[in-house]
Amino acid sequence: KRHLVSAADLSRDDALLILDTAEELAQLSGRAVKKLPTLRGRTVVNLFFEDSTRTKTSFEVAEKRLSADVINFAAKGSSVSKGESLKDTALTLQAMGADAVVIRHHASGAPARLAQSDWLHGSVINAGDGTHEHPTQALLDAFTLRRHLNPGLGNDLSGRRVTIVGDVLHSRVARSNVLLLNTLGAEVTFVAPPTLVPIGIEHWPCEVSYDLDAALAKTDALMMLRVQRERMNAAFFPTEREYARRYGMNGRRLARLPEHAVVMHPGPMVRGMEITAEVADSPRCTAVEQVANGVSIRMAVLYLLLGGATLADAPSTNQSE
Numbered sequence: 001k002r003h004l005v006s007a008a009d010l011s012r013d014d015a016l017l018i019l020d021t022a023e024e025l026a027q028l029s030g031r032a033v034k035k036l037p038t039l040r041g042r043t044v045v046n047l048f049f050e051d052s053t054r055t056k057t058s059f060e061v062a063e064k065r066l067s068a069d070v071i072n073f074a075a076k077g078s079s080v081s082k083g084e085s086l087k088d089t090a091l092t093l094q095a096m097g098a099d100a101v102v103i104r105h106h107a108s109g110a111p112a113r114l115a116q117s118d119w120l121h122g123s124v125i126n127a128g129d130g131t132h133e134h135p136t137q138a139l140l141d142a143f144t145l146r147r148h149l150n151p152g153l154g155n156d157l158s159g160r161r162v163t164i165v166g167d168v169l170h171s172r173v174a175r176s177n178v179l180l181l182n183t184l185g186a187e188v189t190f191v192a193p194p195t196l197v198p199i200g201i202e203h204w205p206c207e208v209s210y211d212l213d214a215a216l217a218k219t220d221a222l223m224m225l226r227v228q229r230e231r232m233n234a235a236f237f238p239t240e241r242e243y244a245r246r247y248g249m250n251g252r253r254l255a256r257l258p259e260h261a262v263v264m265h266p267g268p269m270v271r272g273m274e275i276t277a278e279v280a281d282s283p284r285c286t287a288v289e290q291v292a293n294g295v296s297i298r299m300a301v302l303y304l305l306l307g308g309a310t311l312a313d314a315p316s317t318n319q320s321e
C-alpha cells in the first residue's frame with residue numbers, strides 16, 4: 001500500500017503489522033536507540049490546514065527519528081491565504097520532491113483527493129480530515145488498548161469492549177476507531193446525546209446507547225470525545241453543566257468501571273465538560289500515554305509506507321545527533 005487515508009484501508013493483517021512494528025520501534029527507543037537511518041534522504045512534508053498540537057508534533061518527531069528531511073507547512077502564513085488551491089499547493093510540493101505528505105485538512109475527503117490525483121507521486125497520510133477520519137489516531141488508540149488489555153504481539157482485540165462517548169457526529173476519531181476496532185475484533189458501543197449521533201449510524205458496526213451509566217459495567221475501555229464547538233452552530237451548543245451530568249466522565253463514574261478498565265481521550269480535552277480534572281489526572285487515564293504511543297505508531301506507518309530497510313538493519317547503538 002502507498003497511502004493511508006482511511007482505517008478501512010487496513011486489513012487485520014495490515015493493522016497488526018503496524019501495531020507490531022510500532023511495538024518493536026518503541027522497544028528500540030526504550031533501549032536508547034533514538035534515531036534510525038531508514039528515511040535518510042527522503043523528504044516528508046507536514047501539510048496542516050487545521051490546528052494541531054499532538055498529531056503535528058508527533059509526526060515531526062517520528063519523521064526526525066527515522067532521519068527524514070522534514071518540511072512543516074502551515075496553511076496560515078502560506079499562499080493558501082492568497083487563494084492558492086490544494087492542487088497548486090500539492091504541485092508545488094511535488095516540484096520540491098516530497099516523498100510523502102502528511103495532511104490535515106478541514107475538508108472531509110481532501111487526503112483521498114490528493115491520493116487519487118497525479119499531483120503528488122509520493123505517499124499521502126491522513127492526519128485528520130474534517131469530520132471524516134483520523135486513522136493514525138485509531139492506530140495509536142489500538143496500540144494503547146493492546147498494551148493495557150495484554151493480548152500480546154500478533155494478536156488482535158477480539159472480544160474487548162470499547163465504549164466511545166460524546167460528540168460522535170463531528171468526530172473523525174470515532175469514525176476511524178469504529179472501523180479499526182471492528183477489524184481487530186473489538187465490540188464498540190457509542191454513547192452520545194441524540195443530537196450528536198450521525199444519521200445512518202445504524203449501518204455502522206457498533207451499538208448505540210444514550211445512557212453512559214448503563215454502559216460502565218460492561219466496558220474494558222472508555223474513550224471520551226470532546227464536544228467540537230468549532231464545527232457546530234452556536235444555537236446547538238449543549239450547556240456544560242447538563243452535558244457533564246449526562247455524558248461527562250467523573251470520579252463517581254470512574255469508581256463504577258471494572259477495575260482493569262482505562263479511560264482514554266484523544267485530546268485536546270476540555271476539563272469540566274467531557275472529563276473532570278480528577279479523572280484526567282488519574283492513573284487510569286491514558287491521554288498522555290496515547291500521545292507517546294502516537295510517535296511509535298507514526299514511525300511505524302512512515303517506516304512501512306516509505307522505508308526499504310528492515311528492523312534488523314537498525315543500529316544497536318544510540319545514533320542521536
Ligand code: CP
Binds near residue numbers: 052054056134
Ligand atoms: N488527537 C489529536 O488529533 O490532537 P491534535 O488535534 O492536537 O493533533
